[in-house]
Structure formats: C-alpha cells, structure tokens
Amino acid sequence: MAKRHWLVKSEPDAYGWDDLVAEWEAGDNRDYPGQNPGMWDGVRNYAAASHMREMKNGDEVFFYHSQQGLEIVGIAEVAGEHYVDPTDKKAGERKTKFVCVDLKPVRSLANPVSLKQIKANPELAEMKLVRQGRLSVSPVTDAEWKEILKMAGE
DNA sequence: GCCAACGTTGGC
DNA sequence: GCCAACGTTGGC
Numbered sequence: 299m300a301k302r303h304w305l306v307k308s309e310p311d312a313y314g315w316d317d318l319v320a321e322w323e324a325g326d327n328r329d330y331p332g333q334n335p336g337m338w339d340g341v342r343n344y345a346a347a348s349h350m351r352e353m354k355n356g357d358e359v360f361f362y363h364s365q366q367g368l369e370i371v372g373i374a375e376v377a378g379e380h381y382v383d384p385t386d387k388k389a390g391e392r393k394t395k396f397v398c399v400d401l402k403p404v405r406s407l408a409n410p411v412s413l414k415q416i417k418a419n420p421e422l423a424e425m426k427l428v429r430q431g432r433l434s435v436s437p438v439t440d441a442e443w444k445e446i447l448k449m450a451g452e
Numbered sequence: 453g454c455c456a457a458c459g460t461t462g463g464c
Numbered sequence: 465g466c467c468a469a470c471g472t473t474g475g476c
Contacts, residue, residue: 307462343471364462413463432461432470 303438307362339398346435369410377402407450
C-alpha cells in the first residue's frame with residue numbers, strides 16, 4: 299500500500315509544531331497526561347474525521363500553522379491509526395464517533411512554505427488548503443506533496 | 453427531508 | 465476586528 303499524504307492545520311497559539319516536538323520528547327501528552335504524545339484530538343468535523351479514518355501508519359503529513367505564521371512548518375508521520383477521541387464527551391450519544399490519530403514529528407522545514415507561496419503557484423491551485431480553507435485535515439496528492447517539498451528546497 | 457438561522461473557522 | 469465560507473442544528 300503506497301504511502302498517502304495529508305495536511306493538518308493547527309493554531310500555534312493553541313498547539314504548534316514545537317508543542318508536538320515537545321510532547322514526543324517528554325513521551326507524554328501535554329493536555330491529557332497518560333494519553334499518547336501527538337494525539338490529534340478535538341477534530342469535530344465529519345469531513346476531517348473521515349480523512350483521519352483513512353490515515354495509515356507511516357503516511358506523511360504536512361503540519362500547517364493557521365492564524366499565525368500561515369505556513370507549512372514541518373513534516374509529521376502517522377504513528378497511530380484512528381481511534382475514538384477520548385476528549386469527545388458525547389461520543390456515546392452519537393452514532394458516528396469523532397476520532398483522532400497520533401502524529402509524530404519527522405522533521406521541520408528549514409524553509410517553511412507559506413500560504414501566499416502556495417496560492418501563487420498554479421500547480422497548487424486545486425489544493426484543498428486553498429479551495430476549502432476551513433478544513434482542518436485534508437488529503438494532499440503526490441504531485442502537490444512533491445511540489446511543496448521542492449518549494450521548501452528539500 | 454428541506455432550509456433558514458446560527459456558530460465557527462481562518463484569511464485578510 | 466471584520467467578513468466570507470461552510471458546517472451544524474432545529475423547526476416545520
């Protein structure tokens with residue numbers, strides 16, 4: 299099964315790339331001690347959740363900073379496939395449960411790729427990040443993945 | 453099952 | 465801080 303690629307976004311004020319790295323260094327979850335480091339919890343959007351259900355261990359994920367920075371700052375990988383989000387208090391009342399995955403930092407980008415650069419690149423005009431800005435977890439095609447790595451000078 | 457109202461996200 | 469886009473909720 300070929301590796302797939304994804305993009306997740308997070309507000310660095312709430313939980314940024316550095317926080318992800320720190321959690322793995324600490325070997326624990328900052329906000330929910332005892333839970334896995336890098337637990338991607340709190341997604342309450344069905345489209346985003348269904349993407350998380352498709353994520354497989356080893357898939358690579360761009361980590362994007364929204365609100366502040368507005369750029370892809372690093373690459374993470376899926377280190378734990380989807381499970382019911384332990385922070386979803388109403389999971390029992392719903393037929394479709396929200397889920398989370400675990401993300402593990404692989405490396406930060408020496409040259410982050412900004413939303414502005416992405417929008418300026420016609421190759422990336424179809425990206426979900428551009429077309430549907432509010433989606434917090436979205437698929438990235440192989441071509442888009444390569445193009446962005448190229449822009450990052452990797 | 454439709455659709456208006458409301459809430460949230462996120463770029464600017 | 466504003467506003468557009470979109471998702472969710474709830475009345476009918």
